[in-house]
Amino acid sequence: MQNTQVRWTELAREVVSPRDASALPYPGAVPASALSSSMQDYLKVIWTTQEWDDSPVTSRALAERFGVSPSTVSEALKKLAAAGLVDHERYGTATLTDAGRAAALAMVRRHRLVETFLVDYLGYAWDEVHDEAEVLEHAVSDDFVERLSARLGHPEFDPHGDPIPTADGRLPALDARPLVDVEAPARLRVVRVSDEDPALLRHLVDLGMTLGVTLRLVERHDFAGTLAVELDGTQRDLGHVAAAAIFVAPA
Numbered sequence: 429m430q431n432t433q434v435r436w437t438e439l440a441r442e443v444v445s446p447r448d449a450s451a452l453p454y455p456g457a458v459p460a461s462a463l464s465s466s467m468q469d470y471l472k473v474i475w476t477t478q479e480w481d482d483s484p485v486t487s488r489a490l491a492e493r494f495g496v497s498p499s500t501v502s503e504a505l506k507k508l509a510a511a512g513l514v515d516h517e518r519y520g521t522a523t524l525t526d527a528g529r530a531a532a533l534a535m536v537r538r539h540r541l542v543e544t545f546l547v548d549y550l551g552y553a554w555d556e557v558h559d560e561a562e563v564l565e566h567a568v569s570d571d572f573v574e575r576l577s578a579r580l581g582h583p584e585f586d587p588h589g590d591p592i593p594t595a596d597g598r599l600p601a602l603d604a605r606p607l608v609d610v611e612a613p614a615r616l617r618v619v620r621v622s623d624e625d626p627a628l629l630r631h632l633v634d635l636g637m638t639l640g641v642t643l644r645l646v647e648r649h650d651f652a653g654t655l656a657v658e659l660d661g662t663q664r665d666l667g668h669v670a671a672a673a674i675f676v677a678p679a
Contacts, residue, residue, distance in 0.1 A: 465566045468535050469494075470504055471513060474522055475532035479590075480622075480675075484521040533593040538565040538573050540586035540593075545576055547587040554587045554621075554638075555629035588629075589620030589639050589675065607645070607655065608671035614645045620675035628673055636660060642679045 463471075473493055474485050483489075487505065491498045505522055508514035513528035524532055542561040546552040552560065568576075574595060577583075584600040586592055591599045604619045618641050621632060632638065636659055646656040646663060654665040666674075 463531065466504060467508060467511075467513070468531075468566060470508060471524065471528055471532040472535040472539065474514070474524055475529065475536060485523070486521055487519065490522070530597055533597045533599075534570075535565065537577075537593040537595070538568065540590055541573060541576050541580065541583070542568070543586045543588070544580055544583050544592070548580065553630075553633075554623070555626035555633075557587060558623050558626070585620075587639075588623040589618075590623070602675075604675035604677050606672050607657075607666075607674040607676050608668050610645055610676060612645045612647045612655070615642065615679045616645060616676035617642050617679040618674060619677045622673040622675075625673065628670060632670070632674070635664070637674065643676075 470490070473490065477483070477485050477489070477493075487498045487501045490501045490505075494501065502518065505514055505516040508522075508528065509516050513525055513531060514522050515525055516522045539561045542564045543557040546557045546560055547554060577595070583592055585602070589602070589604075591602050593599050602619060607616070610616065618637060618639055621629065621639065623629065637643065641659065644658040646658050648655055649665065652665075653668045655668070655671050656663060657666045658664075
């Protein structure tokens, strides 16, 4: 984890201007080769931060995410704004322009395809792939990404259930909401799990609570911060933190 934090810090402080953007993978996109690794990461993080949450993306939030100072983030956002990828006012929120969103989705596509490859072909567990993909996504070409997608059979979802953007920037539909927000009783199917905490992913594997499984939300114990969940005939209490990371759909 320390090495990952060091890498995030180095990337966040990197200053490289966009290069030629003549060969676009799809309309409105900026090719990954035209952006520095730090720019790629900022765009991806801005987009993924709001994928499942409408909270505004501030310089402070990005600074906490990357482990750098707010002033470092502000400088990076200025460069992204100058490149036409982000709209940002000093001390305000950061929002992606159409071009920025297209570039962010291209990076999300890379990341999630690499994660899928690591699980399907190299035998990685779902709690191991995120940090590996963070490194590999910057090292491959756009052509490699499309060949990888073809070899994988053009998957729609990654090992955590996150939608994989298509080559033209479309997202497959995923009708899901956090388990913590569901009213009891309910019969549900796990369709996505947040990959932010590898320890939680390992814990859910131990519980048998992986993608595709069906469970029953028996009752809520909000006074205790837990949910009573039945899986394979066994009832257990699940904390709100874990339940917030599990996304479900009606079974």
